[in-house]
Amino acid sequence: MALNPDRFLDDLHRLRSFGASGVDKGVVRPAFSAVDIAARRWLASRMNEAGLKTHLDPIGNLFGLNGEKSLLIGSHSDSQPEGGWLDGALGVVAGLEIARAAKETGGPPVSVVNFQDEEGRFGILTGSDVWTGQISLAKADMLTDTDGVLLGAARSRMSGRAREFLPHDMFTGFIEMHIEQGPGMDVSGDQIGVVSDIVGIRETRIKITGRQNHAGTTPMALRQDAFQALSDFNQRINQRFAEVANPATVWTLGHAELSPNASSVVPGTARFSLQWRDGDPARLDAMETIMWEVAAEIIRDRNVKVQLGEVGGIEPSAMDPRLKSALRDAAEDLAPGKWLDLPSGALHDAANVSRVMPTAMLFVPSIGGISHAFDEDTKEADLVKGLEVLAQAAFSL
Amino acid sequence: MALNPDRFLDDLHRLRSFGASGVDKGVVRPAFSAVDIAARRWLASRMNEAGLKTHLDPIGNLFGLNGEKSLLIGSHSDSQPEGGWLDGALGVVAGLEIARAAKETGGPPVSVVNFQDEEGRFGILTGSDVWTGQISLAKADMLTDTDGVLLGAARSRMSGRAREFLPHDMFTGFIEMHIEQGPGMDVSGDQIGVVSDIVGIRETRIKITGRQNHAGTTPMALRQDAFQALSDFNQRINQRFAEVANPATVWTLGHAELSPNASSVVPGTARFSLQWRDGDPARLDAMETIMWEVAAEIIRDRNVKVQLGEVGGIEPSAMDPRLKSALRDAAEDLAPGKWLDLPSGALHDAANVSRVMPTAMLFVPSIGGISHAFDEDTKEADLVKGLEVLAQAAFSL
Numbered sequence: 001m002a003l004n005p006d007r008f009l010d011d012l013h014r015l016r017s018f019g020a021s022g023v024d025k026g027v028v029r030p031a032f033s034a035v036d037i038a039a040r041r042w043l044a045s046r047m048n049e050a051g052l053k054t055h056l057d058p059i060g061n062l063f064g065l066n067g068e069k070s071l072l073i074g075s076h077s078d079s080q081p082e083g084g085w086l087d088g089a090l091g092v093v094a095g096l097e098i099a100r101a102a103k104e105t106g107g108p109p110v111s112v113v114n115f116q117d118e119e120g121r122f123g124i125l126t127g128s129d130v131w132t133g134q135i136s137l138a139k140a141d142m143l144t145d146t147d148g149v150l151l152g153a154a155r156s157r158m159s160g161r162a163r164e165f166l167p168h169d170m171f172t173g174f175i176e177m178h179i180e181q182g183p184g185m186d187v188s189g190d191q192i193g194v195v196s197d198i199v200g201i202r203e204t205r206i207k208i209t210g211r212q213n214h215a216g217t218t219p220m221a222l223r224q225d226a227f228q229a230l231s232d233f234n235q236r237i238n239q240r241f242a243e244v245a246n247p248a249t250v251w252t253l254g255h256a257e258l259s260p261n262a263s264s265v266v267p268g269t270a271r272f273s274l275q276w277r278d279g280d281p282a283r284l285d286a287m288e289t290i291m292w293e294v295a296a297e298i299i300r301d302r303n304v305k306v307q308l309g310e311v312g313g314i315e316p317s318a319m320d321p322r323l324k325s326a327l328r329d330a331a332e333d334l335a336p337g338k339w340l341d342l343p344s345g346a347l348h349d350a351a352n353v354s355r356v357m358p359t360a361m362l363f364v365p366s367i368g369g370i371s372h373a374f375d376e377d378t379k380e381a382d383l384v385k386g387l388e389v390l391a392q393a394a395f396s397l
Numbered sequence: 398m399a400l401n402p403d404r405f406l407d408d409l410h411r412l413r414s415f416g417a418s419g420v421d422k423g424v425v426r427p428a429f430s431a432v433d434i435a436a437r438r439w440l441a442s443r444m445n446e447a448g449l450k451t452h453l454d455p456i457g458n459l460f461g462l463n464g465e466k467s468l469l470i471g472s473h474s475d476s477q478p479e480g481g482w483l484d485g486a487l488g489v490v491a492g493l494e495i496a497r498a499a500k501e502t503g504g505p506p507v508s509v510v511n512f513q514d515e516e517g518r519f520g521i522l523t524g525s526d527v528w529t530g531q532i533s534l535a536k537a538d539m540l541t542d543t544d545g546v547l548l549g550a551a552r553s554r555m556s557g558r559a560r561e562f563l564p565h566d567m568f569t570g571f572i573e574m575h576i577e578q579g580p581g582m583d584v585s586g587d588q589i590g591v592v593s594d595i596v597g598i599r600e601t602r603i604k605i606t607g608r609q610n611h612a613g614t615t616p617m618a619l620r621q622d623a624f625q626a627l628s629d630f631n632q633r634i635n636q637r638f639a640e641v642a643n644p645a646t647v648w649t650l651g652h653a654e655l656s657p658n659a660s661s662v663v664p665g666t667a668r669f670s671l672q673w674r675d676g677d678p679a680r681l682d683a684m685e686t687i688m689w690e691v692a693a694e695i696i697r698d699r700n701v702k703v704q705l706g707e708v709g710g711i712e713p714s715a716m717d718p719r720l721k722s723a724l725r726d727a728a729e730d731l732a733p734g735k736w737l738d739l740p741s742g743a744l745h746d747a748a749n750v751s752r753v754m755p756t757a758m759l760f761v762p763s764i765g766g767i768s769h770a771f772d773e774d775t776k777e778a779d780l781v782k783g784l785e786v787l788a789q790a791a792f793s794l
Contacts, residue, residue, distance in 0.1 A: 182614030199613065203660055215649040216596065216674050216742035217579030218766065220642070227650055228635075234628045245617070252612040253624055255660045256653065263600055263652045263670035273660035277613050345613035369615065 002105045003391050005384045008097040011046065012383070015039060015077065015093060016085040025085040026374025031078035031117035031126070032060065032154040039077050040158075043092065043114055050100035052112065056162045058137055059130040060116030060155055063166060066099055066109040071394055072171040072357075073098055074113035075178060076127065076349060084179075084376025088118055090364070090383065091177045098391045107395050111171065115349045122151040128352035131165060173323055173358040173397070176350040177390050179378055183369025184342060191385045192331040192339035193363035194324055197279035198351045199248075199343050200316035202288060205273050205309040208233070208298070212260065212268025226270040227258055229302040233294060237274065240290045244283060248343045251276040251287070279316045279343040317351040323360035323397070330392035331362075335385055362390055399502045400788050402781045405494040408443065409780070412436060412474065412490060413482040422482040423771025428475035428514035428523070429457065429551040436474050437555075440489065440511055447497035449509065453559045455534055456527040457513030457552055460563060463496055463506040468791055469568040469754075470495055471510035472575060473524065473746060481576075481773025485515055487761075487780065488574045495788045504792050508568065512746045519548040525749035528562060570720055570755040570794070573747040574787050576775055580766025581739060588782045589728040589736035590760035591721055594676035595748040596645075596740050597713035599685060602670050602706040605630070605695070609657065609665025623667040624655055626699040630691060634671065637687045641680060645740045648673035648684070676713045676740040714748040720757035720794070727789035728759075732782055759787055 018039035019029035029036050040062050044054045047064030055063040063072075075091025095112035102110045116127035122143035123129060130140050141152030155162075180186075185193055210224035234253055241251050256272035276287045288311055295306040331339035342363070344350075350361045364386035367377045415436035416426035426433050437459050441451045444461030452460040460469075472488025492509035499507045513524035519540040520526060527537050538549030552559075577583075582590055607621035631650055638648050653669035673684045685708055692703045721738075728736035739760070741747075747758045761783035764774045 180614065181611060182616065183619050184614075184616060187619070201613070205660075213766070214578060214743060214768065215651055215672060216598070216647065216744070217577065217581075217768070218647070218742075219579065219581060219644065220647055221644075222580050222584070222766070225649075227653065228631075231628045231631045234625075235632060238625075247616065247618075250613065250615070250617055252622075252660070252663055254612055254655070254662050254664055255658050256624065256655055257658075258651070258653055261652050261654075263602075263649070263672050265651050266649055267651055275612060275660050345615075346611060347613070369610070369619070371611065371614070 003097060003101045003388060005387065008093060008387055009380060009383065011093045011096060012085070012089060015043070015089050018042065019079065021082070021374050023374040025377060027079045027083050027085055028081065029077070029079040029083070030081060031119065031121040032157060036078050037158060040114060043077060043096070046096060047112065050096065051103045052099055055166060056158065057131065057165045058159070058162045059127050059140060060158050061127045061131055062114040064096065064099060064112040066103065066111050068170060070109035070111040070171060071397060072111050072113055072174045073390070073394065074115065075176050076115040076118035078117055078119050078121070080119050080372045082374060083119070084371060084373060086179045086376060086378055087181070087371055090179060094177045094387050094390055097387060098394055101391065102395070108397065110394055118349055121145045122154070125347060125349055125352055126151070128349040132352040132356045134352055168356040171357055173320060174350065174353040175323060175390060175394065176348055176361045177386055178348060178361060178363055179366045179371060179376070180363040181346050181366050181369070181371035183366070185363065185365035186367060186369055188340065190338050190340050191335045191365065191382050192389050193342045194327045194331060194339065195319055195344045195361035195363060196341045197319055197343050198317040198348060199277040199279045199345050200281060200284050200314055201275065201277050202284050202311055202313035203273060203275040204311045205271065206295070207307045208270045209305040210268055213266040215264045215266055218266055223266050224303050225266050226304060227267040229298055229304045230256065230270040230272060232302060233298050236294045236297065237291065240294060241276065241287055244286050244290070248345070249276070249278045249283065250345060277345055281316055317354040319354065319360045320358035323358055326393040326396050327360055327362050327389065330389045330396065334389050334392060362386060400494060400498045400785060402784065405490060405784055406777060406780065408490045408493060409482070409486060412440070412486050415439065416476065418479070418771050420771040422774060424476045424480050424482050425478065426474070426476040426480065427478060428516065428518040429554060433475050434555060437511065440474060440493070443493060444509065447493065448500045449496055452563060453555065454528065454562045455556070455559045456524050456537060457555050458524045458528055459511040461493065461496060461509040463500065463508050465567060467506035467508040467568060468794060469508050469510055469571045470787065470791065471512065472573050473512040473515035475514055475516050475518070477516050477769045479771060480516070481768055481770060483576045483773060483775055484578070484768055487576060491574045491784050491787055494784060495791055498788065499792070505794065507791055515746055518542045519551070522744060522746055522749055523548065525746040529749040529753045531749055565753040568754055570717065571747065571750045572720060572787060572791065573745055573758045574783055575745060575758060575760055576763045576768060576773070577760040578743050578763055578766070578768035580763070582760065582762035583764060583766055585737065587735050587737050588732045588762065588779050589786050590739045591724045591728060591736065592716055592741045592758035592760060593738045594716055594740050595714040595745060596674040596676045596742050597678060597681050597711055598672065598674050599681050599708055599710035600670060600672040601708045602668065604704045605667045606702040607665055610663040612661045612663055615663055620663050621700050623664040623701060626695050626701045627653065627667040627669060629699060630695050633691045633694065634688065637691060638673065638684055641683050641687070645742070646673070646675045646680065647742060674742055678713055714751040716751065716757045717755035720755055723790040723793050724757055724759050724786065727786045727793065731786050731789060759783060
């Protein structure tokens, strides 16, 4: 193994120059924007220089291939509208460096992938969604961004170079390296996180209907106050969810609207959303049951109507035991006592790829837990440690 | 005393025909609108027919005078944008009937008043505000309605007929009859409420600043969730206010806004208002102190910033003991066991008039507690009972 950490860091900083925000190490590189396409061309040239065979598929996923059967490593190089330099980019450049080092030293064949539109300008994880068959290309083409631009029109800018979708069985497995995007490892002091699973998400919209009334003439005991019912619902959910949660379980009431939303009027309705995430489908189900039970309690105790919308979401993604084991062994070897198993609370391309081949992820810390912001960052020593652990795991397989 | 209940009810229904909404007994008769001015002209003609001398003051308050020293009875005939037939109108027509009956039977001199813009098209209780010197006419002229119309321009439609402001010492006192506008008496089955005082109002706007974060990657224990801090603040306020409240004390969190208000983002800020009402200034102060204490607890326990705006409001208005006593005696005589003392949770012209002369109020029930709505109503038997109690009290003074 002849990893070159300086070359790896240089490539990361070069990639950052495509769409650099001018603020901290931030980047503005949305999927299919001019700088996104330029960045992908540059990455293709780096793949070619490394002796990899580049391949662009119809949805814009860029591969750097080493032979007919290989381990795939990568992530995505598109960014949030106001993003950081590492989210996605880290996994692509790590894949490039490991594939390059493997080529140079006659190591096992490693290919690299750079998925398109992971950040959801059009859909959500769009490039890996289409490649793994979660949605069809025809359906994806009808997705629009917030300005109304069709994905089908946007991808036509790259379509002259595009070829077919690659078969999944070209690859023995997929490993994605990513920043944690949360504060967990920054707080615990760990350098490497081996992802146990990618959490599932459940979410619903709830409407509480009480009775709108005069805030001066309606006695407290006779009120049917939709905000008070919401606050009570929230407190009960906190208590009951905590009884079934593990330390990685999260839930959020992030959106709420009162009507008529005036200081002198007892609120007649409250609309809000509740979202919960966990790696275990059974726990997601248990939390959904609790939500229904609490809604029934609120109807009974508060004399209000509670309407729950459809519960949507996505299922958790299990990571492959053999790949996880290789990552754990490498972490214990290179960062003894400074690594941990942890679930991914955020979605990643690995969630899609896990449906079609053995998949694993490793995390490096995010300073202050900050991501999707210009000041997203990670210590260079941690970036290099992540690269080394991933390479050792890949070479051991 | 020769009260004529049928004439009283007929006049109430006639007044309703000015701006009738066509829905239930609703009316649309905003201050200084064409139907409001027509209604005031018709009321002036009824006053004249009763032998009262009409007098319009510069802000549009209409008086029907009986001699140089008299008891004043009245309310207002303007309505909410979507109002009922009794709010204000009841007190004016009751005053008209009692003044008329007193004239006819040689009873004590009673005058009637019909204040302008009680419902706050421009200000709040504008007509009685100006007459009692709470604000100057020049300042009132600069008030605008929601369409930007100046009060000064609106009142010019009536100014040809207007004369000077009447001196307060023409009147020995003021009594206002009104619907309760809340459900209290409808629930308790009482027919008459003798108002103990008109509550004071305190209100402030509060901003909680936490930290906006990813709803998937931020562990529960590390969140600084502005909505959770708001919900906690609300629960503590409910508990602490209840310890100092009496049954008539009310408080309301009627307005709240989260930012960024998205289901997948831990809220970074919550802006909301808190309002509380009570007849006792000492209790209003105690509740304000509690609010500051709870804010400090939230800062300490939730690791968020809490900013409290200026605390605004108006002071409670005491009702005159001698007038209250006359109302109580008449209520016990005419509705034995079916009357009660109660505070007014809503503001009324009586609050202003109490600053310049002995003042009292009596309430009749509102069916279902509904007001400021087309379906506002009161049983005719209760309207007549209120008229009789008010007349007996007035004649006894």
